[in-house]
Every structure is written in structure tokens, then in C-alpha cells.
Amino acid sequence: MTGPAVETHSRRPPPIADYGLLSDTRTAALVAADGAMDWLCVPRFDGEPVFGRLVGGAAAGTFRTGPARPAAVVRRRYRPDTATLETTWAVGDARLTLTEAMVAEVGGRLLPTNLVVRRLSAERGAVEALVEFDPRLGVRHRPPRVRRRRDLLVCEWGALAISLRCAPALTVEPGGRPTPVTVVPGHPVTLVLTVAQREPLVDVAPAAAWEFVAEDEHRWRLWAAGIDQSLPFREHVVRSLLTLRLLTYSPSQAPVAAPTTSLPEDPGGVRNWDYRYVWPRDASIGVNAFLSVGLLDEAHGFLAWLLHASRLQRPRLPALLTLDGRRVPPERQLPGWAGYLGSAPVRVGNAAAGQHQLDAYGWVVDAAWAFVRAGRPLSSETWRAVRGFADVVARRWCEPDAGIWELREPGQHVHSKLMGWLALDRALRIGETHGLRQRRRRRWQAARDAIAGEVRTRGFDPGTGSYVGRYGSADLDAALLVLPLLDLDDAGSPRVRGTVDAVRERLSAGGTLLYRYPPGTDGLPGAEGAFLPCSFWLVQALAHTGRRREAVELFQRLVEHAGPLGLYPEEVDPVSGAYLGNYPQTLTHAALVQAVLAIRDAA
DSSP, X not given: OOOOOOOOOOOOOOOGGGOEEEEOSSOEXXXXXXXXXXXXXXXXXXXXXXXXXXXXXXXXXXXXXEESSOOEEEEEEEOTTSSOEEEEEEETTEEEEEEEEEOOOOTTSSOOSEEEEEEEEEESSOEEEEEEEEOOXXXXXXXXXXXXXXXXXXXXXXXXXXXXXXXXXXXXXXXXXXXXXXXXXXXXXXXEEXXXXXXXXXXXXXXXXXXXXXXXXXXXXXXXXXXXXXXXXHHHHHXXXXXXXXXXXXXXXXXXXXXXXXXXXXXXXXXXXXXXXBOHHHHHHHHHHHHHTTOHHHHHHHHHHHHHHTXXXXXXXOSOBOTTSOOOOOOEEOXXXXXXXXXXXXXXXXGGGGOOOTHHHHHHHHHHHHHHHTTOOOOHHHHHHHHHHHHHHHHHTTSOBOTTTTOSSOBOBHHHHHHHHHHHHHHHHHHHHHOOOHHHHHHHHHHHHHXXXXXXXXXXXXXXXXXXXXXXXXXXXXXXXXXXXXXXSOTTSHHHHHHHHHHHHHTEEETTEEOSSOTTOSSOSSOOOEEHHHHHHHHHHHHHXXXXXXXXXXHHHHGGGSTTTTOOOSEEOTTTOOEESSSSOHXXXXXXXXXXXXXXXXX
């Protein structure tokens, strides 16, 4: 039922860690602890935002439902082994709970591509709540053309339409004017948002939508039950794998790096990038993660996308691609967008798409080798693509590249050389069972051995007993923590252990945190935080070098950075612990899974 008028209150942007993730495996929403959906692109991850307040300011729109006045959150969680988010507030002696989800399974039924369901319920007494519905589309925050069909609100922008339906019926006015509602125990308020682009707008009754959420929860629980029950830290692994699955664009099986753009690595600064694309490196790490816990369909989907997406530019492997495997649009800045905490410019597109990144070839070929090692032979087309990648490495490994950290000035990065070595080594291993001409085999072997020889001489500093970040420099690179996994040197050798120890000591950001390279050396203005994937790589390296106890202790301290929802960013402020960068981050969650698998294998 409708209630008394409410007062609006000013709102400072919440911390990034305050946001929960909703996803239907096609797009994603970020919802703050006050019930504000401040980010949603439609109809897919890289679409235009209809709620963009996260980085666009108040003019970019939001969809908030929650207590009418500020209230303390007493519990926030995902329902176990599902993607359904629950937020509970204390409002006097009463409790108000927002339960919300996006329906992932829409195939075979007359359902909209995007279906968002939000339900308010009260306990211990009636609660005054509100609904604020202010959709604004795209770069210019365009308000919609509004029409009504009985109790259905429809907002249109040409070929795009979204609808809102409520039960019991509410007269919600778009444009930022909150609609009051009194939530009574036993009588929940359900809101259903649907999206249509160049297709009929499907109306879903709130009661039916709530049933679809329950069915989706059942499917997610069945999916989670298939993950190895004997894993250490299984709860963390399941949540990370579920997050990886939610960040995978189901029509193509492409994992998006993050569902956001321009969340800052340096609040108030210019280190703001668009991560709504697919890095082959991230996808390859996902192949290994899913394979290692028995989720073969997901691993196969990732690998199939990789090989399909790269076909137009073969044998070159692009640094990143769109969800469809196409070229990423040119990087541009959005004028007038405020940015998160004033962090401007806000960007769309990503200039790193044109870079040469040698390390990506190593990740991709290693993923193909993992598939073969699991007893799954490659198709002839896949093997042809892998051979092409290995040929590129054999031909170009001497060249400078942008490296894993996508530096704007190319250099002779030791990690890139190591991953080039890995690409050739794993391609040779695949060739033992998949057919390989001797001339090509000899060419790969010669290049692999040449890389090993050069890295051992030019990439190693005898004075510190460690490999270095670049030829001719004493600086370190946390990506060198992959060394124990490669077999270039024995995992227990002084060179490998010395490198792990040097990275841990010299790139320490305090406690469990690491910088990815020495701060201030990347040529960009401003600073950045500690890079969380590197800390999980350190766990993995410790486990692989016979230091399992240290690995376990480090992991136990690292997961304290996750918060109650088990979601991780790319970076953390080493002083305050605040989340930095686009969120949640595929690479971090994949690195967490790899760390646990290393702990398991070391046992």
C-alpha cells in the first residue's frame, strides 16, 4: 500500500565495496547497501547504461528501493550457492528486507532477455519504504518517453524499452521523485523490471517473476553441487566460480573482465578504464579454473569462444575483444560525466586493444594444453589456431611488447618472455599427440630454447638472486610469481625461490598485499593501490615451492578483504583497505580459485 510522503536526502557515493552484484549472465547491475541500483547496462554488459549514477552522477539515473529514511544494515548476504542478494535493515524495532535477483535462464520460454526482480518484505511491524525510479539512457542521460498500460509503466528510447510492474500496484513516477510505500508483514511488495531491444516487450506478472527467481536459485544450487566437495576453502571457491559464471556472457561464453567502466584506481585521478570487454588472458585462466574443479562445460565454452573470437585476426591474438569477438571500439572520454568521487575522465572503449602483448599467447596455449591434459583432444580447427599462435611467438618473441600490465611504452618484459616460452613449450607437448611436422617442431624448439637462454642471462640479477621485471632494470614485477608453474626452472631451485621471496619483500604494500610493480614507474600521473591477483599468485607460488603452510596462512588473511558478499576488486588501498578499480574483477576471482587449487595439490 502507499504510505506517507518521504523526505529525500543527499547521498555521498558509497564505497565500491558497498555494492553487490546482480547478473543474468548477459548483463549485470550493481546495488548499494541502501538499495540503490546505481549501474545497469542493457541489454548486455557493454551496452548503454540506463542506471549510471555510479560514475555519471545523479543525472545518470538510479533505481532505489529500500527504507524511506537512512537505516542501519543488519545483514547482507547472497543466499547460499545462489545469485540472489538479500539486504536487511533495522527500522526501529522492525526489519525490512530487500531480496533481489536477475533471472539467468530464459531459454525456451517467453521471457525477456533481462528480467530484474526486487521484493521488499517486513518483519516485526510495518515499515515505511520508497521506490525511486529514474532511468536515463546513455552518454547524454536521456529521459524516456513514458506511457502506461493499466498498472504497467513503460519507458522507451526508440528501439529500447524497459517496463516496471509492481504488486500491489504502485503509481511510480519516473524522474527521481520517490514513491512512498508501506510494507506490512506478510504482504511483500514485488517490483519487476523487464528490458527489450528490437524485440517485443514481454510483461511478466510479479508472482510469476518471483517463481522464476526460485527456479533460478534451484539451478544455481545444482550447479554448485557439482563442484568438487573435497576442496579446501570450498565456500570461497564456490562463490568465486559463481561470480565468474555471472560475469560470463552466456550467448558467446565470453568472460567480461568486469561489468563496469572507470571505477578509479586512484580516486580523483585519471586512472579510469573501461573493463567491459574480454581479455584472452582472463578467459584462459578461467579455462584452467573450471577444468580443475570438474566444470567441463564452462571450460569448453571459454576455450571455444577464444578460438572463435580470434579467427578474424589470426594468427595475431588481440589483447582484448568485445563479447562477440570483434574489435574493441576506440577509447573515448564522456564529456560531462562526473566520475566516481570526481574521478574523471569517464571512458568507454579501451586503447589497449591495439597493443602487442606476448604473454597472452602463453595463457591461451596453456589453456589448450590443460584441455588436452584433461583427456579432451583438440579439434583440427583448434589445433590449427594453436599452431598459428605458436608460430607468432617463435617469430616475434624478441620484440618489445606492452606486457601484462599494458604499459603505454613497450619494453623487454621478462614475464612476457616467460609466457612466450610457455606457449612454445605447451604447443610442443600438444604436438606429441596431435600431429606436428618436424620442421615446425624444430623451429619451436629452437625458439623455446633461445628464450630460456636469454631470460636466464639477461633477465636474472645475480646480485639479488632474482629474476627482474625488464632487461637492464633491477625493478621487479609481481607477474614473475608464475615462475614456479612453468617448468623453465625447477620450482624448488634457488632462482625460483629467490624470485618469490624478492617479490614478496620488495613489492610489499603491507600485510598480505603486493604492488604489481614499483609504484610510480608506469608513466601515468597519480598512484595506484595494491593489486589483489598478485597476492593470490603469491599463495599459488608458495604452495608450488613446498611452502604450503605459509600459503594457507596467507590465503586465510587475504579472504578477509572480501567482505560479507565474497566479491573482490582489482586493487585495494593498502592504507584504508578501500576497494579500487573496476568491480567485481574476473582476474581476482580466477586467481583466488587457482590459489586454492595450488593449496589442494600441494597436500
